[in-house]
Amino acid sequence: MKQEPDHYRIIEAVQHYSNATGAPAIFIDDSGQALYCSHENDFCHYCSGLNREMSCSHVHLYGSYQAERFGGKYIFFCPLGVVHWACPITADGIMKGAILGGPVHMVEPEEFLLSELFGKYFSKKSLPRIIELAKKIPVMDTEKVNSLSELLSIVAFHLSDFSWHQYRWEQQQQEQAAAISQHIHRLKEMLETGEEVSTYPIEKERQLLSAIAVGNKSLSQKLLNEILGHIFFSSGNDFGLIRARVLELVVLLSRAVLEGGADIRQIFGLNYQYLNQIQNFQTLDELTPWLSRIMERFTDYVFNLTNVKHKDVILKSIDYIQKNYMKKLTLDEVAAKVYLSPSYFSKIFKEEMNMNFNTFLNRVRIEMSRKLLSDPSISIVDVSHIVGFEDQSYFSKVFKKITGQSPKKYRESRGRE
Numbered sequence: 001m002k003q004e005p006d007h008y009r010i011i012e013a014v015q016h017y018s019n020a021t022g023a024p025a026i027f028i029d030d031s032g033q034a035l036y037c038s039h040e041n042d043f044c045h046y047c048s049g050l051n052r053e054m055s056c057s058h059v060h061l062y063g064s065y066q067a068e069r070f071g072g073k074y075i076f077f078c079p080l081g082v083v084h085w086a087c088p089i090t091a092d093g094i095m096k097g098a099i100l101g102g103p104v105h106m107v108e109p110e111e112f113l114l115s116e117l118f119g120k121y122f123s124k125k126s127l128p129r130i131i132e133l134a135k136k137i138p139v140m141d142t143e144k145v146n147s148l149s150e151l152l153s154i155v156a157f158h159l160s161d162f163s164w165h166q167y168r169w170e171q172q173q174q175e176q177a178a179a180i181s182q183h184i185h186r187l188k189e190m191l192e193t194g195e196e197v198s199t200y201p202i203e204k205e206r207q208l209l210s211a212i213a214v215g216n217k218s219l220s221q222k223l224l225n226e227i228l229g230h231i232f233f234s235s236g237n238d239f240g241l242i243r244a245r246v247l248e249l250v251v252l253l254s255r256a257v258l259e260g261g262a263d264i265r266q267i268f269g270l271n272y273q274y275l276n277q278i279q280n281f282q283t284l285d286e287l288t289p290w291l292s293r294i295m296e297r298f299t300d301y302v303f304n305l306t307n308v309k310h311k312d313v314i315l316k317s318i319d320y321i322q323k324n325y326m327k328k329l330t331l332d333e334v335a336a337k338v339y340l341s342p343s344y345f346s347k348i349f350k351e352e353m354n355m356n357f358n359t360f361l362n363r364v365r366i367e368m369s370r371k372l373l374s375d376p377s378i379s380i381v382d383v384s385h386i387v388g389f390e391d392q393s394y395f396s397k398v399f400k401k402i403t404g405q406s407p408k409k410y411r412e413s414r415g416r417e
Contacts, residue, residue: 010089010159011036014099017155023140023148026100028064032057035097043133044103047080050122050130062312064088064098073153075145077315078103081117082137085149087156094293099156101148105139107322112367116353179222180288183229201230209252212295220295224249228288239282246291247278253295313338314352317345318360325364326388331357365389366402373411380407 010027018025018038027036034056048056059078063086067074075085084102088095114131122130140148190196208223227249235241281287317334334357335345350356355363365387372383384395384407399407 006159007035010097010099013155013159014038017099017101017152021101021148021151022138023101024103025152026060027097028057028060028100029097030095032059032061032064034060041103043080043082043130043137046133047122047130050126059084060086060098060100063100064095067098067153068095072157073149075149076312077319079311079315080121080134081109081114081315081318082134083145085145085152087149087153088160089156090160094290099152099159101152103137104145105137106142106145106319108139109134109137110322110367113318113322113364120354179225180229180232183226184233187230187233201227204230205252209255212253217296221292224292224295228291232284239284242284243278243281243287246287249291250278250294310348310352313340313345314349317349321361321364325361325368326386328390329361329388361388362398363402366399369395369399369407370403370410373407374414376411380411383407 014025014027014036015038017023024037024039024041026034026038028034044056056078063074063076063084066076067086068088068090073085073087075083077083082103083106084100086098086100089097089099111131114134115127118127118130118134204223204227208220208227211220211223228246231242231245235245277290278287281290316338320334320337321329331346332342335342338345340348346357349360353360369383369387372378372386373380378386380396381392384392387395389395389398396407399405399410403410405413
């Protein structure tokens with residue numbers, strides 16, 4: 001019997017986790033919708049009210065899928081630059097929901113970065129209020145966030161594989177079984193009336209891949225049920241043959257989502273996981289809903305999560321830059337930290353930040369140098385070296401380009417234009 005996590009038990013655990021740690025936490029279902037929040041979040045509530053396109057459910061789902069992929073926990077940035085950590089709750093090896101901690105900051109937020117980030121989504125008029133709310137979000141260092149995510153993963157693991165909402169799961173199975181049975185009955189009627197029935201519905205397979213490519217989940221499910229009905233009808237009771245055909249379908253689905261722009265490493269990682277699972281199934285009742293879940297998961301990766309993933313990657317790179325700007329920092333090094341090729345990282349960085357990597361790095365360094373220049377005991381040469389410039393003349397050139405003043409003039413005027 002399929003199991004589902006215990007809803008009320010999870011909410012109780014989230015309450016205890018949040019009370020004990022002081023960290024906000026949220027419980028979501030497997031579609032990303034929030035079922036319980038431990039804290040009122042003025043920042044998120046205000047931002048979502050201003051921009052309806054800021055979909056928290058997609059962000060939460062992205063983090064949860066990544067946590068499932070990376071062994072039970074994942075720390076990530078939402079598109080607005082705040083940090084969350086996600087831990088999946090599973091039943092029978094499949095994610096049925098997740099608990100997320102956050103939002104928090106891992107470094108003290110810099111106003112110029114907040115303005116840069118929020119300016120892409122909100123009007124200038126609303127920025128002061130958003131920045132004010134962002135600064136009220138708690139700041140926790142990296143070590144503490146790592147510990148909180150580790151603790152939450154233990155809680156989520158303890159909550160997995162318990163029973164709740166069994167009726168909902170069984171109802172979905174019954175609906176799918178009825179649709180497949182109906183298609184098998186239609187095929188039998190075609191044979192009885194002398195119509196030709198193909199050995200495999202290759203045209204429906206093409207339609208399925210097209211439906212996935214445009215994100216039509218309802219049509220995808222209908223076509224999948226018809227294909228499964230055809231496979232069951234033509235394969236008789238040979239479960240080994242049915243399982244082999246379903247395996248081929250998984251490969252086809254993965255190709256479709258790769259063509260749709262999904263991350264090849266994520267899809268191959270999921271394929272490895274799914275290929276191991278399929279060997280354990282012994283009945284059609286286990287196999288058919290499992291395949292439907294795979295189709296939904298792959299579709300999510302193409303349409304709902306790619307944009308969130310890019311923002312997470314960029315914000316992780318910004319976090320790394322903020323912590324290491326004083327060193328000799330290269331695009332290749334930062335790209336490696338977020339597991340992307342330098343060329344692809346450079347492309348999405350420019351798309352997300354509207355400037356290239358080196359321009360952004362220089363802006364961070366100049367912003368930090370402004371604070372140091374307010375201290376007359378630190379020479380301008382030393383300031384340039386402290387913030388990561390190897391050459392003072394280049395530092396002065398970049399500083400004037402960004403601020404409109406030379407470092408010396410800026411110090412003398414204390415930053416006044």
